[in-house]
Amino acid sequence: MINRDLITRNINSRNTSNTYLPHPAVITEVITENSQIKTFVLEFTDKTLNTNFSYESGQFVMLSVPHHGEAPISISSTPTRPGNIHLSVRIAGRLTTALHKMEPGMTLGIRGPYGRPFPVHIMEGRDLLFVAGGIGLAPLRSVINYCLDRTGRYGTMTILYGSRLPSDIAFRQDLDIWSTLPGITCLTTVDTPEPGWTGHVGVVTTLWDHIQISPSDCTALVCGPPMMIKFVLRDLAGMSFSPDFVITTMERHMKCGVGLCGHCYMGGKLVCTDGPVFSMAELKDMDIEELR
Ligand SMILES: Cc1cc2nc3c(=O)[nH]c(=O)nc-3n(C[C@H](O)[C@H](O)[C@H](O)COP(=O)(O)OP(=O)(O)OC[C@H]3O[C@@H](n4cnc5c(N)ncnc54)[C@H](O)[C@@H]3O)c2cc1C
Ligand code: FES
Structure with a gap:
């Protein structure tokens, strides 16, 4: 049974105006890690975000792939090396299969970062x-x-x-x-x-x-x-x-x-x-x- 207090707590503590707004990000490189996993190197279209997008190791983003919805994906780059972010994705189903077909120059959506990081x-x-x-x-x-x-x-x-x-x-x-x-x-x-x-x-x-x-x-x-x-x-x-x-x-x-x-x-x-x-x-x- 879901504890409704948990959700009410988050509704009350959050300014929801921009919560679901993804930032466009362009794929600049795709690294094939193995037959099932690729690392996507992404740069935000809004150049200021490439240095201002603040995250901590262990956090995730909601990644949107055009026409396929959103998926939570951990950030695999480190905040100590700013300029781009890396998302390493294993093929699981519809969205991740579509993502694996994408190439440098194509645009994805990113909102976040979310979640509690490593301590x-x-x-x-x-x-x-x-x-x-x-x-x-x-x-x-x-x-x-x-x-x-x-x-x-x-x-x-x-x-x-x-x-x-x-x-x-x-x-x-x-x-x-x-x-x-x-x-x-x-x-x-x-x-x-x-x-x-x-x-x-x-x-x-x-x-x-x-x-x-x-x-x-x-x-x-x-x-x-x-x-x-x-x-x-x-x-x-x-x-x-x-x-x-x-x-x-x-x-x-x-x-x-x-x-x-x-x-x-x-x-x-x-x-x-x-x-x-x-x-x-x-x-x-x-x-x-x-x-x-
Ligand atoms: C916080 C978080 C961080 C994640 N980080 C990464 C990452 O860095 N790299 C990566 O490749 N994947 C990561 N995942 C998993 C990723 O979100 C799912 O593989 C993805 O959403 C699958 O989408 P799909 O449409 O391709 O597959 P679907 O068709 O939605 O699902 C395919 C299969 O995967 C299962 N699945 C889908 N989503 C999840 C989930 N959230 N948890 C458990 N099983 C799931 C489904 O039950 C189904 O069996 C993360 C998930 C969470 C919750
Ligand atoms: S409460 Fe919506 S994904 Fe966690």
């Missing part, structure tokens, strides 16, 4: 563990590059990335760069190897044996399919990570993106305004079905 302030001074599966690396790419650009504020960084097949590995350019940087451990694994693959094989949790982390000094950020999140959170709890320092993102169907329609209701919260970033401590209280 980069509580991560300062701590080691960081990033665990991602598939397209889940999109929001983490933003915060990983944010932390890299804030030199000296964070401890060691460990990045674990799981894909189904070697040919599914996305964000190869980023993974290659991160792998060469000092102070970073970046490991990739695949569920099923293909000919020529010499790397790790197994789900992402099989990488625990290959890394060294001190749970009491570390903040973990986890993004990926619900099944992966469930098992990673379970293992992190088993390693005695504090639930306040395990951070993940949740996805629900969205319509408004701004806390007004109730579509994204989840365990007493609205994912679009209370999330999509949640701590493990918060999720425990919300008793989410797919994480049980």
